[in-house]
Each structure stands twice: as C-alpha cells, then as structure tokens.
Amino acid sequence: MKKDKSKYILAIETSCDETAAAIIQDGQKIISNVVASQIESHRRFGGVVPELASRHHIEQITLVLEEVFSQAKMSIDEIDAIAVTEGPGLVGALLVGVSTAKALAFAHQKPLIGVHHIAGHIYANRLEEDFSFPLLALVVSGGHTELILMRKHGQFEVIGETRDDAAGEAYDKVARTMDLPYPGGPEIDQLAQLGEDTLSFPRAWLEEGSFDFSFSGLKSAVINTLHNAKQKGIELKKEDIAASFQASVVEVLVEKTYQAAKKYQVEHVIVAGGVAANRGLRNALKDKFDDGTIKLSIPPLWLCTDNAAMIGAAGMIAYQKDLQTDWAMNANPALDLEIYGDR
Ligand code: KG4
Ligand code: ZN
Numbered sequence: 001m002k003k004d005k006s007k008y009i010l011a012i013e014t015s016c017d018e019t020a021a022a023i024i025q026d027g028q029k030i031i032s033n034v035v036a037s038q039i040e041s042h043r044r045f046g047g048v049v050p051e052l053a054s055r056h057h058i059e060q061i062t063l064v065l066e067e068v069f070s071q072a073k074m075s076i077d078e079i080d081a082i083a084v085t086e087g088p089g090l091v092g093a094l095l096v097g098v099s100t101a102k103a104l105a106f107a108h109q110k111p112l113i114g115v116h117h118i119a120g121h122i123y124a125n126r127l128e129e130d131f132s133f134p135l136l137a138l139v140v141s142g143g144h145t146e147l148i149l150m151r152k153h154g155q156f157e158v159i160g161e162t163r164d165d166a167a168g169e170a171y172d173k174v175a176r177t178m179d180l181p182y183p184g185g186p187e188i189d190q191l192a193q194l195g196e197d198t199l200s201f202p203r204a205w206l207e208e209g210s211f212d213f214s215f216s217g218l219k220s221a222v223i224n225t226l227h228n229a230k231q232k233g234i235e236l237k238k239e240d241i242a243a244s245f246q247a248s249v250v251e252v253l254v255e256k257t258y259q260a261a262k263k264y265q266v267e268h269v270i271v272a273g274g275v276a277a278n279r280g281l282r283n284a285l286k287d288k289f290d291d292g293t294i295k296l297s298i299p300p301l302w303l304c305t306d307n308a309a310m311i312g313a314a315g316m317i318a319y320q321k322d323l324q325t326d327w328a329m330n331a332n333p334a335l336d337l338e339i340y341g342d343r
Contacts, residue, residue, distance in 0.1 A: 007080045009319060010068070010104070011312030012061075014097030015089025015117050016142070017048045019060035020308035021068040023079070027316025028126055032071035033309045036060045039183065046182050047172070054092035061100050068308075076108050083315025086114030086325070087335030088143065094331035102327065113315045114325040116340040118144055119156065121272035123317070124303040124310035132267040132295055138257045140281070141273030142168035142183070145253075147211050147260050148337070154317040156341040159260060160211025167249060167275045170215035174222050174245055178238060188242045189278050195239030197247035199225060204252060211260050218248050246280045254284045261294050270297045277304040318343075 006025045013020040017038045023031040038056045042048045069075065084101035087094060098114075105112040122137045137148040145167045147160035165173070168185055175184020180191075201221050204214040222245050229236045261269050269289060275281065282298050289296040303310065318324075323343055 007316070007319065008074070008078060009081050009083050009113075009312045009315050010076070010079045011083040011115075011308040011315055012065075012097045012101050013085045013117075013120065013306060013308040013311045014057045014061065014093050015085045015087070016093060016306055017042055017053050017056075018306040019057045019064050019096075020306065020311075021061075021064045022308035022312050023068055023072045023074060024127075024309060024312030024316065027313050027320075028130070030127060030309050031074070032068045033307060034064050034067045034071065035307050036064050043182050046176060048090070050090045050092055053090055054096060057093055057096035061096055065100070076104065076110075079108075079110060081111040081113055081315065081319045081324075083113040083115050083311050083319075085117050085120065085311050086329060087117065087332035089117055089331075089333060091331050091333045094333065098329065098331045102329065106327065111319065111324040112327070112329065113318045113323070114329050115311045115314045115318070116335055116337050117311075118146070118148075118272075118337050119154075119314040119340065120310040122148065122150075122156075122270065123314035124272060124299050124307070125270040125297045126313050127303060127309055128299060129297050131270075134264055134266045135268040135270065136257065136261050136264060136266040137270050137272055138253065138276075139272045140167040140253065140275035140278075142166060142172065144273060145213050145215070146337075147257065149260075149264055149266070154321060154341055156337045158338060159264070160213065160256065162213040162215065163206075164214050164216035165219060167213070167215060167253065168273070170219050170249065171275065173219055177223050177226055178241065183274075185275060185278065188246060189280065191239045191242035192246040192280055195237060195241070195243030197244045198240045199236075199244035201225075201244050201248040203248055211256050213252065213256070215249065218245065246278070250278070250280045250284045253281060254288050257285070258288050261289075266294060268295045268297065270299075272299070272304070274305045277301045
C-alpha cells in the first residue's frame with residue numbers, strides 16, 4: 001500500500017484509434033503510460049473504420065490495463081480515482097473505455113471522473129509545465145481546430161473554431177488526393193520540409209477580427225491544382241504541393257493565435273492535438289512568440305497524439321473540485337467543452 005499523500009489517477013482513453021491507459025500522480029507526473037495504436041489496421045482503408053476501432057479496443061483494453069499497472073508496480077487499491085474520456089469521439093470506441101472505467105470504479109469503490117477529450121489534449125501540456133492564466137490554447141487535431149481561452153483551471157471559452165474541416169482532416173484529405181498513406185499529416189509534414197511554397201494557395205482570414213478558421217477552400221484549391229496539372233500533363237513536385245499547402249495552414253493558425261493572444265492579453269499560449277506535432281507549425285509559433293513576452297508551450301511529440309496521460313492530467317482538476325461523475329455517465333460523442341467546464 002502506498003505511504004505518501006499523493007493522489008493517483010488511473011486514466012483510460014479509447015475515443016478514436018488508440019487504446020490507452022496511464023497512471024498519473026497529482027495531475028502532473030506520469031507514473032506509467034501505455035498506448036496501443038491501431039493505425040496499421042486502419043491504414044489499408046485510408047481512414048479510421050469505427051466498427052474496427054471498437055473491436056480493437058475490446059481486444060486491447062485488458063492487456064493495456066495489465067501493462068499500465070505492471071509498469072507502475074502498483075495495484076488498483078493504490079488508485080484514488082478513475083478518469084475516462086467521456087467524449088467527443090466515436091461512440092462505439094468511447095463505450096469500451098467508459099464501460100471499463102465504470103466497471104472498475106464500481107467494483108473497487110473508486111470515484112469515477114468523465115473527461116472531455118479536448119480538455120485532455122490541453123492538459124497534456126501540464127505534464128511538462130504548469131499553466132499561467134489567462135491562457136490561450138490552440139487545439140489542432142483530426143476532429144478539432146479551436147482557439148480556447150482559459151481564465152482558470154477546468155474552465156474553457158471557445159473564442160474561435162473551424163467552420164468546416166479541422167486542420168488534421170484537411171491534412172488527411174489532401175494527403176489522400178496526393179496518394180499518400182493514412183494518416184496524411186506526418187507524410188505532408190515530411191514532404192513539406194523538402195519543398196518550397198511555390199503555389200501560393202489562398203489563406204482563409206475570414207472577416208476582420210474573427211478567430212474562426214476555414215480549411216475547405218484551401219483543400220479544394222489543392223485538389224483543383226492537382227487535377228488541372230494532370231489534365232495539362234504538367235508534373236508538379238509533391239514536395240512543393242506539400243510545402244505550399246502547409247504554408248497556408250500554418251500562416252493562418254499562427255497569425256490568428258498571435259492576434260487572439262494580444263487581444264485577450266494572455267500570459268501563456270499552448271498548442272494541443274495531433275497537428276501540434278507538425279514541424280512547420282512548431283517552428284512558426286516559436287518564431288512568432290520569440291520575444292518572450294508571452295510564454296509559449298509546445299508539448300513533446302509523443303504527448304501531441306492521443307494518450308491517456310493527458311486524460312489523467314485533466315481528470316485531476318475535476319477530482320480536486322470533487323466533481324465525480326455519477327454511474328449514469330455514458331459515452332457522449334457530442335460532449336460540449338464549455339458545458340463540460342461549467343460542471
Ligand atoms: O489528436 P489526434 O491524435 O486525434 C484526434 O483527436 O483527432 O490527431 C490526429 C490528426 C490526424 O489528422 C493527423 O494527420 C494529424 O493529427 N497529424 C499531423 C501531424 N501528426 C499528426 N498533422 C500535420 N503534421 C503532423 N506532423
Ligand atoms: Zn485527440
């Protein structure tokens with residue numbers, strides 16, 4: 001049995017295509033962290049197949065849990081609460097994590113904590129560095145592109161969001177038209193390092209002062225350019241297409257983040273979600289915020305993509321506020337971040 005006063009959270013994440021579990025000490029220290037990725041199984045279909053994802057989660061979840069306890073050299077008796085991704089995500093995938101967490105919490109009489117997936121991505125940063133408020137989070141993942149203002153822990157105000165595709169979705173769709181494997185983000189990122197922004201794709205600034213995003217016009221521009229070149233028999237360099245697309249996405253993301261950070265006079269800017277792994281975005285943000293007046297945190301690559309450590313870090317905030325979720329909790333594919341924060 002543990003002897004210290006620390007609080008240990010067991011966290012589970014199954015919202016998409018990673019089956020993950022972690023044990024987190026006091027919301028900021030990773031004791032153990034296990035991620036079983038299914039990417040290989042989905043790759044041949046060019047995207048995540050929901051039914052396949054659920055089946056994989058069912059096969060993996062007990063193995064992942066055994067591994068996380070074995071790596072931590074802990075037993076469930078030493079755990080203070082169980083946190084799980086409640087939504088958003090694929091409903092069948094979420095259900096595996098939620099049912100597992102409920103069963104464990106009920107059987108072992110532990111508090112159950114539902115966590116919003118995006119709150120998790122944001123709190124991944126707190127495993128590296130504490131937050132300073134007001135804080136602005138640029139969330140860029142396969143399903144989300146949002147600018148979120150936080151004035152205190154656990155509270156979220158969406159000040160801008162995508163009106164169509166998420167940034168990661170745009171990456172994946174453009175990659176598919178370029179015949180690159182799934183997921184396309186890392187593939188385009190790699191090609192972009194070797195190319196030049198020669199095609200000058202449009203930048204979607206939207207109305208003056210808006211912090212919303214739009215990527216569907218850019219996606220169409222890339223697709224049209226590819227089709228036109230093919231019809232005319234012109235060969236475009238894949239590296240230049242990737243670099244031009246990435247330059248457009250990154251310029252808009254960085255500029256809007258900077259403008260919002262100034263407007264809301266934030267102390268701290270953080271980046272979260274799978275697209276935060278993008279090298280072009282990471283470098284451009286570092287350049288933009290290099291005068292040091294606003295603290296910038298960019299998580300290490302392995303914390304950008306889906307994992308359960310981030311769910312444990314976010315779950316700790318709810319635990320500290322005594323916000324237990326009741327046994328009626330269900331997987332909620334449309335869970336709203338602001339409403340979640342107001343609980
Ligand atoms: O956060 P995440 O792992 O899953 C969701 O919650 O959506 O994000 C996955 C997304 C995919 O669209 C993937 O292509 C994108 O993140 N991604 C990247 C990079 N690495 C992952 N996009 C651009 N550049 C990267 N290096
Ligand atoms: Zn995610």
